[in-house]
Amino acid sequence: MPESMAAPPPGAATPEPGAPGSNAPGLNGAGPDTAGLGAAASDAAGPIAIVAHTHPSVSKGGAEIAAYVLYEGLRMAGADAIFIAICPSSDRSRLLLGSDREFVIISDQNRYDPFYHLSGSDVWRQLKSILLRHNVRLVNFHHILQVGINTLRALQAETAIPFTVTLHDYRAICAHHGQMVTRPARRLCYAASPAACATCYPEHSRQQFSTRRQIIQSALMQAAGFIAPSHFLAERMIEWGLPRERFVVIENGVRLSGKPDERARPAFGAPGAAAGAGLADSRPWTFGFFGQIAPFKGADILLDTMDLLAKQPDIAQKLRLRFHGSIAGQDPAFVTRFNALIGKNSFASFAGPYDNADVRKLMLACDYVITASDWWENSPVVIQEAFAAGRPVICTGIGGMAEKVPNRRAGLHFRSGDPTDLARAMGEAADDVLYQALCSGLPQVSDQAAMARDYLASFDRLVKSAGAPEAARQPRRRVRASV
Amino acid sequence: MTSPMVSTELEPRGGALYSGFVDVIDSQKGARGWALNHVDPLDPIRLVLCAGEQAVAETLANGHRSDIISAKLGRAVPAGFAFEAETMQILSTFMDDPNEPITIRIAETGHLLASSGRAPTVGEIVAQLRLQAAPEPRDSVADFEFLLDELRASGATLAEGQLRAQPENLQGYIETLAADTSGHVWFIGWMKRGHVQEFSAVVVERRKYPAAVAVMCYERDDLPADFCGVVGLISSPWRPSSATAELHLFFGLGGRFHLRAHAPLRVITSGELVGEYEAVRERCFGEGRTVVLQRMLTTVENWLPTRVAAQWFATECSIGSILLVPGLGCLVEGWVMSPMKRIESLRLRVGASVMSADPESLYWKPRPDLLATFPGSERMVERAGFVGLFSGDAEPEDFADPVLKVIFQGGSSANWPIAATAFRRLGHSARVEDALPFFPALQDELFFPRFAEAAIRAERAAMNPPVVLSVTRSRRVMVFVLPEDRCDLFLLFEELTQQCRIAGGIESVAFVAASRSNRSDALWLFREFQVGPGATHGIACSLLVIEDTAQAFALLPDVLRELGANRFFFAGAGVFLREAGWARARQALTQGSIDLVFFGVEAAVYEEQDLTEAGVTARCFAWSTGPFMRWTMNAPSFMGGFYRDNGLFQSRLAPIVHQGxxxxxRTLLSTRVQEAVNSTVYALSGQNRGLPQARKAATPASLAEGTSQLQQAVA
Structure with a gap:
């Protein structure tokens, strides 16, 4: 169910997720409206366009996967939807479109400005052509990355098509890959300001950061509404200046495959579920890392943790640490260190890249999934995938991760960037009783259908609200339409 | 050449509010006449010089005219006006239609002033200007030597005739002779006034030698009033010898006049002759090529490097570095070890230029590092290092064989060649900050005002004109200097595109890119804009490339000339219009507007007012090309392109300012020296309120005083 940000629970910026399901009951806004945009059977006005910054066949990031899952869900729900992905011309050969309802905009990476997020005019030209040709009635952008805020401005100025924006990170606020961590020290950042941002990026002036905020805010303000997969992200964006009443929180859905009983939580007695036997202290506990093996995903923290564990053989022999994912493109020093540690420590292994269709099977072979990102994250798909596989998560206790993984109920938290504390959490996790408690507390996971249902309901409500008097649509801070 | 239009009309006709008349419109005299407001005769009328319908310049009719008597007041009123001749030069930018007549109108009424004849056209005035601009002979050494060749050839004809030394035709005496190594013979003597300073001649010493002679004159108290002293050059195959005594120099029509050798005749070295010339140098007068002759004379002195072994006292010298400042001289840092003789002065020769160390700039400093080379010379190294400004006319084009001359007490000297690698040139391979190692308190040195002006000139001279990549001429144009930051470059095009989407009303845009920073990105963004919003909205698009965005303001006249614009809006690099600014900019470019309009530029930082750069700046303004061109003729340039309003604000009677x-x-950042250079030049240009106004009349002392006043004002 979508959660409206219009009336947040008193005193709770981030609602405490409780019962199964990422969306606490009672916080949702309007439900599906069969007479509005969500009316799958009555969409005579044309399709909804889901626009992603890339296609999942090219890149396996959380945002593009979430966008594609939504598109699939809308289609499964009978809604008319098309999927439009932006693809750098250099990646064109890797494209694999799923149907004739999927479209691609070829862009030139050299003609993109990642600071103000301005794309080449060909992006808007191609997008406009697709939108008009298919008589699109609503556009849902995922990310402003690659799309460019100029595309949002052009859409607003040259067409009457309403649009919404699903935010997957803090890119609008932060120039540092939208992570809100300082540069180069990678300390957590709590709020952006021209002065602070110019400290991270001395090559840019404070005036440029101020201009950046003004122009991005003014472009985003043209949106009918914003969808955030986490309360944490929504609150950050609201603090930054976007209007609360135009926010909806909808969890990213995951593809749920297999029979329902396979999704059942492991029986009491795990880690037998992972290792295939039932004696807790005779089998090592397996911790799996899934995703891009990169420092910003916390992989370097895991390497530090391996160093610590290697010095404690009595603990190390009870643990297994398994890395799933790609290490391609990482700094050579990091790769060298990673390979050295994997080779030196028998309790660690590198399983290599994986197909997303296999993720559930691979997670089932682990007892815990570790998410160690040193930035706030939003709603990492890997957490939803772990829950869908019935596995608790050990994660950094900050931001979207802390929100999605209630500590000691669906997993364990450790201090950001602290390998000692991660080692402590892993040691604590190797306990049958705790494991069973955590497994029983796992929240229910949103799938394609639920995600699509929530989006359709929200589209309808947001677009209706967009017709409200202009005064009610002003940002909380003064935003100039022009620089 | 002229179009005289003499006025006799003083009485209003048919109840008209205004009367006036154009007396003359001419390329040399400008446009002059009078205009009178009958209702309020003391209220000066604002007049606009027009080329057809286009405003070129404006002025007030408030000049004294004793012949213009107001019927209402019954006395003369200040009703005269004048568009000076410089204004006419602007008309070359209005050649779109050369047949357009030049007229004078009363501003904001369109009332045309009468004249007695046909008004000249733009084409006619520009043709006159071109004739006047035909190049004059250059006073260079090369030109001068060419002239001597011609005169010597004529001397050969003269030598063919009968030459007789008639006593009544004796015009003067040659007292002293010296030959230099380049083949010239120099003489000092005296002769009757009234002769030309360069002439063909024949030298007669036993035989005839065709010759060319050039002289410069100086006052001599021991001569009758119709005679003067001369220092002259004889260019001929003849050379004096120790036996030279009976010598005649015939010249004039048919060799009628002559000079003869004084007895006894002194034959001295060229160095000695230069010394004698130096003694009379201040009294030299005359026009023509005196300066060139002086320059040639100073090069005859011996500048051959001194061999150390040939010195009877051991002297060592070395030059560390030299900063050549064109138009000012050289800043020199080095050392001299002279154990026996005290050093009296230092001189530097670069090419044909000879420069002396300015006493007020020269200082000596310890060089303890020399002790390793000169052990036991503790006392000497305390004063071995030197730094000084060698003032002179050092031109980089004339750079050759640099030599330092150390002149010792008693007049002896020694020369040291300087390695070419010691040199750097301001404006080319060095920045103003590179002068700080020579003079750490540079801006407090007495010569700083001269340095500042020379630095600005060097920077200006290093600029090349814009390269046109695409141009569409237009009457009214918005000129955007493209930012160096890539992200800002994208933003500028997006902002312009957005304006086209939501407001329109843009007739023409010109982009100025910088080859050092953003040329490639600018090129494709320009093409995208040209075929996209430009084509959709019918906007004339132009792209020009300069070397550096800091040069954009100085090169704006060239840009406008290429664009053929009569009215323009200008935004410097990194300046972005706000919503209100776009509307004002469009308004400022509407037909008929002639005002100077400033757009107040502020730093776009929330809650950080310390960065606010509010107020008037030349980084963003709109004006008409005509008055702007006229203003730039005497306008100063600044390091980095901008300093405050660049003096623009006071160039117009009542400029309009749209704050914020x-x-x-990007806040313009400048170094301490750049700031000092700019503030000095700003003060010297007479634009800074209450500070020295007369740039031309300023002496070094008054310049220094001006700088001091400015520094106090700033403090």
Missing amino acids: TASTT
Whole structure:
């Protein structure tokens, strides 16, 4: 169910997720409206366009996967939807479109400005052509990355098509890959300001950061509404200046495959579920890392943790640490260190890249999934995938991760960037009783259908609200339409 | 050449509010006449010089005219006006239609002033200007030597005739002779006034030698009033010898006049002759090529490097570095070890220029590092290092064989060649900050005002004109200097595109890119804009490339000339218009507007007012090309391109200022020296309120005083 940000629970910026399901009951806004945009059977006005910054066949990031899952869900729900992905011309050969309802905009990476997020005019030209040709009635952008805020401005100025924006990170606020961590020290950042941002990026002036905020805010303000997969992200964006009443929180859905009983939580007695036997202290506990093996995903923290564990053989022999994912493109020093540690420590292994269709099977072979990102994250798909596989998560206790993984109920938290504390959490996790408690507390996971249902309901409500008097649509801070 | 239009009309006709008349419109005299407001005769009328319908310049009719008597007041009123001749030069930018007549109108009424004849056209005035601009002979050494060749050839004809030394035709005496190594013979003597300073001649010493002679004159108290002293050059195959005594120099029509050798005749070295010339140098007068002759004379002195072994006292010298400042001289740092003789002065020769160390700039400093080379010379190294400004006319084009001359007490000297690698040139391979190692308190040195002006000139001279990549001429144009930051470059095009989407009303845009920073990105963004919003909205698009965005303001006249614009809006690099600014900019470019309009530029930072750069700046303004061109003729340039309003604000009677209508993403940062240079030049240009106004009349002392006043004002 979508959660409206219009009336947040008193005193709770981030609602405490409780019962199964990422969306606490009672916080949702309007439900599906069969007479509005969500009316799958009555969409005579044309399709909804889901626009992603890339296609999942090219890149396996959380945002593009979430966008594609939504598109699939809308289609499964009978809604008319098309999927439009932006693809750098250099990646064109890797494209694999799923149907004739999927479209691609070829862009030139050299003609993109990642600071103000301005794309080449060909992006808007191609997008406009697709939108008009298919008589699109609503556009849902995922990310402003690659799309460019100029595309949002052009859409607003040259067409009457309403649009919404699903935010997957803090890119609008932060120039540092939208992570809100300082540069180069990678300390957590709590709020952006021209002065602070110019400290991270001395090559840019404070005036440029101020201009950046003004122009991005003014472009985003043209949106009918914003969808955030986490309360944490929504609150950050609201603090930054976007209007609360135009926010909806909808969890990213995951593809749920297999029979329902396979999704059942492991029986009491795990880690037998992972290792295939039932004696807790005779089998090592397996911790799996899934995703891009990169420092910003916390992989370097895991390497530090391996160093610590290697010095404690009595603990190390009870643990297994398994890395799933790609290490391609990482700094050579990091790769060298990673390979050295994997080779030196028998309790660690590198399983290599994986197909997303296999993720559930691979997670089932682990007892815990570790998410160690040193930035706030939003709603990492890997957490939803772990829950869908019935596995608790050990994660950094900050931001979207802390929100999605209630500590000691669906997993364990450790201090950001602290390998000692991660080692402590892993040691604590190797306990049958705790494991069973955590497994029983796992929240229910949103799938394609639920995600699509929530989006359709929200589209309808947001677009209706967009017709409200202009005064009610002003940002909380003064935003100039022009620089 | 002229179009005289003499006025006799003083009485209003048919109840008209105004009367006036154009007396003359001419390329040399400008446009002059009078205009009178009958209702309020003491209220000066604002007049606009027009080329057809286009405003070129404006002025007030408030000049004294004793012949213009107001019927209402019954006395003469200040009703005269004048568009000076410089204004006419602007008309070359209005050649779109050369047949357009030049007229004078009363501003904001369109009332045309009468004249007695046909008004000249733009084409006619520009043709006159071109004739006047035909190049004059250059006073260079090369030109001068060419002239001597011609005169010597004529001397050969003269030598063919009968030459007789008639006593009544004796015009003067040659007292002293010296030959230099380049083949010239120099003489000092005296002769009757009234002769030309360069002439063909024949030298007669036993035989005839065709010759060319050039002289410069100086006052001599021991001569009758119709005679003067001369220092002259004889260019001929003849050379004096120790036996030379009976010598005649015939010249004039048919060799009628002559000079003869004084007895006894002194034959001295060229160095000695230069010394004698130096003694009379201040009294030299005359026009023509005196300066060139002086320059040639100073090069005859011996500048051959001194061999150390040939010195009877051991002297060592070395030059560390030299900063050549064109138009000022050289800043020199080095050392001299002279154990026996005290050093009296230092001189530097670069090419044909000979420069002396300015006493007020020269200082000596310890060089303890020399002790390793000169052990036991503790006392000497305390004063071995030297730094000084060698003032002179050092031109980089004339750079050759640099030599330092150390002149010792008693007049002896020694020369040291300087390695070419010691040199750097301001404006080319060095910045103003590179002068600080020579003079750490540079801006407090007495010569700093001269240095500042020379630095600005060097920077200006290093600029090349814009390269046109695409141009569409237009009457009214918005000129955007493209930012160096890539992100700002994208933003500028997006902002312009957005304006086209939501407001329109843009007739023409010109972009100025910088080859050092953003040329390639600018090129494709320009093409995208040209075929996209430009084509959709019918906007004339132009792209020009300069070397550096800091040069954009100085090169704006060239840009406008290429664009053929009569009215323009200008935004410097990193300046962005706000919503209100866009509307004002469009308004400022509407037909008929002639005002100078400033757009106040502020730093776009929330809650950080310390960065606010509010107020008037030349980084963003709109004006008409005509008055702007006229203003630039005497306008100063500044390091980095901008300093305050660049003096623009006071160039117009009542400029319009729209505060807070623009923002900048980059605050202009300048170094301490750049700031000092700019503030000095600003003060010297007479634009800074209450500070020295007369740039031309300023002496070094008054310049220094001006700088001091400015520094106090700033403090």
